Amino acid sequence: MARKKAFIAPSSYLRSKLEVERLSFDQFRLPDSPVHVADAVMRKSEISQPHTHDYYEFFILKQGTVRDHTQNGVQLITTADLSFNAPSSSHYLTCPPSEEIMVLTNVAFPSDLFEAFAEYALNGKLLENMRTGFSLLNLSEPFLEQLWSGVNLLRYDSGSNYEAKMLTIKSLLFLIACEYQRQTESPSGEDLPDWLSNAMKAMNSADNLNAGLSRFVELCGRSQEHVNRTLQKYKGFSPTAFINSLRLQNVARLLVSSSSSITEIAFECGFNNLSHFNNVFRSVYGVSPRDYRKRQQRIICF
Numbered sequence: 013m014a015r016k017k018a019f020i021a022p023s024s025y026l027r028s029k030l031e032v033e034r035l036s037f038d039q040f041r042l043p044d045s046p047v048h049v050a051d052a053v054m055r056k057s058e059i060s061q062p063h064t065h066d067y068y069e070f071f072i073l074k075q076g077t078v079r080d081h082t083q084n085g086v087q088l089i090t091t092a093d094l095s096f097n098a099p100s101s102s103h104y105l106t107c108p109p110s111e112e113i114m115v116l117t118n119v120a121f122p123s124d125l126f127e128a129f130a131e132y133a134l135n136g137k138l139l140e141n142m143r144t145g146f147s148l149l150n151l152s153e154p155f156l157e158q159l160w161s162g163v164n165l166l167r168y169d170s171g172s173n174y175e176a177k178m179l180t181i182k183s184l185l186f187l188i189a190c191e192y193q194r195q196t197e198s199p200s201g202e203d204l205p206d207w208l209s210n211a212m213k214a215m216n217s218a219d220n221l222n223a224g225l226s227r228f229v230e231l232c233g234r235s236q237e238h239v240n241r242t243l244q245k246y247k248g249f250s251p252t253a254f255i256n257s258l259r260l261q262n263v264a265r266l267l268v269s270s271s272s273s274i275t276e277i278a279f280e281c282g283f284n285n286l287s288h289f290n291n292v293f294r295s296v297y298g299v300s301p302r303d304y305r306k307r308q309q310r311i312i313c314f
Contacts (some may be wrong), residue, residue, distance in 0.1 A: 070094055094188065
């Protein structure tokens with residue numbers, strides 16, 4: 013039986029003083045499935061109840077955009093992204109005022125299932141990062157098709173037994189782990205220094221990204237020259253290229269999934285010069301933002 017998520021109005025939310033609800037997987041556990049799959053719907057400006065939990069979960073969007081608020085900042089999640097949350101991490105969601113409706117699918121599974129998977133499939137930095145949570149952004153259509161196929165098997169295939177569903181969720185975790193590894197791997201073959209890895213993750217926060225290069229250097233705690241050399245060594249690009257890439261990814265996602273104007277999107281993503289923004293966007297995507305929106309705008313429906 014699906015557990016309906018509770019959403020509260022902003023005024024009530026402020027009065028609640030961010031009281032955090034603790035959720036347990038036992039609230040959702042079913043005898044014939046190792047996972048719990050459920051949808052949540054939010055409408056314009058709604059805010060979810062802040063919560064933490066004793067299980068792992070990931071969620072993907074069917075429609076719209078949502079802001080995921082964690083102790084590390086605010087991450088915009090769209091239909092091209094995935095959010096992976098670990099036990100004891102507290103967060104809440106807000107539906108942007110520009111969205112009429114947001115629909116997401118959440119997949120929850122107990123910690124012992126994840127640890128059994130991790131024992132044979134994960135190690136080192138990858139395991140450490142999956143135990144703390146992360147977001148995967150700008151995912152490819154082939155990846156999303158595989159992901160949705162597995163999620164829909166877990167949800168709709170009533171003929172599958174417990175063992176078959178266990179295999180499906182472990183396959184999904186392996187898929188997610190491989191994509192995380194692909195997105196974070198270093199050309200030098202070495203692990204990123206912690207200070208650089210942490211700063212790059214922190215730049216996914218809207219506030220940090222809008223602050224730009226100076227904030228990135230500040231988060232690194234090193235000189236700009238040292239940051240430049242180190243990022244070039246480990247990732248093969250400059251800090252400016254990294255920041256522009258994050259900003260353009262956000263722009264591309266919002267062009268597809270938001271009703272905001274192109275000017276509003278440009279400013280929201282940290283581009284204060286529209287002429288420069290149009291030139292940078294065209295140099296990467298080969299078309300203007302307006303043409304990109306016309307060609308790509310769609311809603312993923314399952």
